[in-house]
Amino acid sequence: MSLDLSPAPGAAPPVRRVLAYAGLELRQQLRNGEQLLLTLVIPVGALVLFATVPVLRHGADRVDALTPGIMALAVMSTAFTGQAIATGFERRYGALKRMGATPLGRGGLLAGKTLAVLAVELLQLAVICGVAAGLGWRPRGDVAVVVLLLVLGTATFSGFGLLLAGTLRAEATLATANLVYVVLLVVGGIVLPLRTFPHGLATALRALPVNALAEGLRAVLETGAGFPFTDVLVLAAWAAAGLLLASRTFRWE
Amino acid sequence: MAVEGGPAVLVEGLTKRYGGTLALDGVGLEAPRGGVTAVLGPNGAGKTSTVEICEGFRRADGGRVRVLGLDPVADGAELRARMGVMLQDGGIYPSARPRELLRTVAHCYAKPQDPDELIDLLGLGRVARNPYRRLSGGEKQRLALALALVGRPSVAFLDEPTAGLDPQARRATWDVIANLRTAGVSVLLTTHYLEEAERLADHVVIIDHGRVLTAGTPAELTSGREGRLSFHAREGLDVDDLVGRLPAGTTAAEWAPGQYLVTGAGGTVGPDTLAQVTAWCAEHDVLAEDIAVGRRTLEDVFLDLTGRELRP
Numbered sequence A: 001m002s003l004d005l006s007p008a009p010g011a012a013p014p015v016r017r018v019l020a021y022a023g024l025e026l027r028q029q030l031r032n033g034e035q036l037l038l039t040l041v042i043p044v045g046a047l048v049l050f051a052t053v054p055v056l057r058h059g060a061d062r063v064d065a066l067t068p069g070i071m072a073l074a075v076m077s078t079a080f081t082g083q084a085i086a087t088g089f090e091r092r093y094g095a096l097k098r099m100g101a102t103p104l105g106r107g108g109l110l111a112g113k114t115l116a117v118l119a120v121e122l123l124q125l126a127v128i129c130g131v132a133a134g135l136g137w138r139p140r141g142d143v144a145v146v147v148l149l150l151v152l153g154t155a156t157f158s159g160f161g162l163l164l165a166g167t168l169r170a171e172a173t174l175a176t177a178n179l180v181y182v183v184l185l186v187v188g189g190i191v192l193p194l195r196t197f198p199h200g201l202a203t204a205l206r207a208l209p210v211n212a213l214a215e216g217l218r219a220v221l222e223t224g225a226g227f228p229f230t231d232v233l234v235l236a237a238w239a240a241a242g243l244l245l246a247s248r249t250f251r252w253e
Numbered sequence B: 001m002a003v004e005g006g007p008a009v010l011v012e013g014l015t016k017r018y019g020g021t022l023a024l025d026g027v028g029l030e031a032p033r034g035g036v037t038a039v040l041g042p043n044g045a046g047k048t049s050t051v052e053i054c055e056g057f058r059r060a061d062g063g064r065v066r067v068l069g070l071d072p073v074a075d076g077a078e079l080r081a082r083m084g085v086m087l088q089d090g091g092i093y094p095s096a097r098p099r100e101l102l103r104t105v106a107h108c109y110a111k112p113q114d115p116d117e118l119i120d121l122l123g124l125g126r127v128a129r130n131p132y133r134r135l136s137g138g139e140k141q142r143l144a145l146a147l148a149l150v151g152r153p154s155v156a157f158l159d160e161p162t163a164g165l166d167p168q169a170r171r172a173t174w175d176v177i178a179n180l181r182t183a184g185v186s187v188l189l190t191t192h193y194l195e196e197a198e199r200l201a202d203h204v205v206i207i208d209h210g211r212v213l214t215a216g217t218p219a220e221l222t223s224g225r226e227g228r229l230s231f232h233a234r235e236g237l238d239v240d241d242l243v244g245r246l247p248a249g250t251t252a253a254e255w256a257p258g259q260y261l262v263t264g265a266g267g268t269v270g271p272d273t274l275a276q277v278t279a280w281c282a283e284h285d286v287l288a289e290d291i292a293v294g295r296r297t298l299e300d301v302f303l304d305l306t307g308r309e310l311r312p
Helices: A014-031 A033-052 A062-093 A095-100 A105-134 A143-167 A170-187 A199-205 A209-221 A229-249 B047-055 B076-080 B098-106 B115-121 B137-149 B167-182 B194-200 B218-222 B239-245 B271-283 B298-306
Strands: B009-018 B021-031 B036-040 B062-067 B083-086 B155-159 B186-191 B203-208 B211-216 B227-232 B251-256 B259-263 B289-295
Touching: A014 A033, A014 A062, A014 A105, A014 B098, A033 A062, A033 A105, A033 A170, A062 A095, A062 A105, A062 A143, A062 A170, A062 A209, A095 A105, A105 A143, A105 B076, A143 A170, A143 A209, A143 A229, A209 A229, B009 B047, B021 B036, B021 B047, B021 B062, B021 B203, B036 B047, B036 B167, B036 B194, B047 B062, B047 B155, B047 B186, B083 B137, B098 B115, B098 B137, B115 B137, B137 B155, B137 B167, B167 B186, B167 B194, B186 B194, B194 B298, B203 B218, B203 B298, B211 B218, B211 B298, B218 B298, B227 B271, B239 B251, B239 B271, B259 B298, B271 B289
Parallel strands: B021 B211, B036 B186, B036 B203, B083 B155, B155 B186
Antiparallel strands: B009 B021, B009 B062, B203 B211, B227 B259, B227 B289, B251 B259
């Protein structure tokens, strides 16, 4: 045996560690067929279906109302559902423990996960915006506000995704995350704008993060509104609550 | 914080409780620098708990741990750059491939081992691109060892490094561990294989029920005290009758069905004891097979200390 096993310890710079781990995460996610269904096929399918089939509303602005909701759905599917399921099983496999024993550490692990989530979201949003543009979508409003809403939404869903994954067993996480996804897909203002709901119900639903995100995006992208204070505040409150709870309760094994 | 000097691992008065069970009851041990230390004991003895506290995965309820002079919790980042960890149960994404995993982990270190060379060393070339879930048990074990070594650590924690390996793969792993020792890496491994401890370790710590029963070099643990005579024969011999024929102070026991051990008093098993045992067997129409007179083995030490067989 010629390999030199003598000690040469030392950690790589943090950025290299986090990027390497984010790459691993991203590859695992893109290899996972069910995950891809959740992150791309369902949102894009819903966009094409509801934008082209006149089941809900009439008029050329259908895609304008629909696209912001689909963007919110995409963020939820990746940051919440996908992340909760993946992390739940990683805990089960001990993969978090394995990486936690390297210089990556727990902070690096979370940073890498976040980077991977953002990369998947960018991919989703690129595809969704491309398809929507093909269907005649004409967005308005301030890009910076859109980015702010998306980041807040990602933080919120990541917090609750990790809260779920860090406390429940892997199978329970899988079931709960999928159930929440389906329920919010149906009752949330993703496909149907909340203005089509009865007033009292719409107000209540708007306090849910996915609706705050969808309605905030709709306000900016569809109607060109300036700054959707209420939705930003609702999302910021959810984000703070989710991340705080997750950091308090998360268990690595 | 002291990375130079002192033992590789120092554990003092470690206690750990899981619910109502006391898993560690004052464990203390010292693993010398540049040597191989084997923590030997049956399952549930407290081996993994001890190692995981050293690695910083668990916190002890009481006691003190220093690895390379570092506190595994407070100096965790410092330590993680210098230690290699082989987990007992993989800890790997089922869809990840060995080469991509090794590369990812290698990127976490400043001067890592070349992943491809490690793959060759551990004979993983054929499966380097297969998803982890399709690897055999032995291949998973070897990948776990590779992951522990890729960062070129000063200290390596190997939890049951050869559990479930076939004899050939076990020998290959032993060679790697022996080479680590030659290269100056401090190794702390847990095992329930006596042969492994006897063959590899400079220092053996025998642990059971969360306590250290004894510790020392294999020679210290097995030398001197008593000679022993072992043989196999049919089950259920009347060992009390046999002892009656032997020199005073000699003991005999059937420690497993058909496996007998005669221990001489205050020295060695002499020619007279051997003659009396064979004579007694002849009188009772017993064919004693594999008769051996020799020094105590670690197995004898372990049996003396725990009164039970060392089983996985």
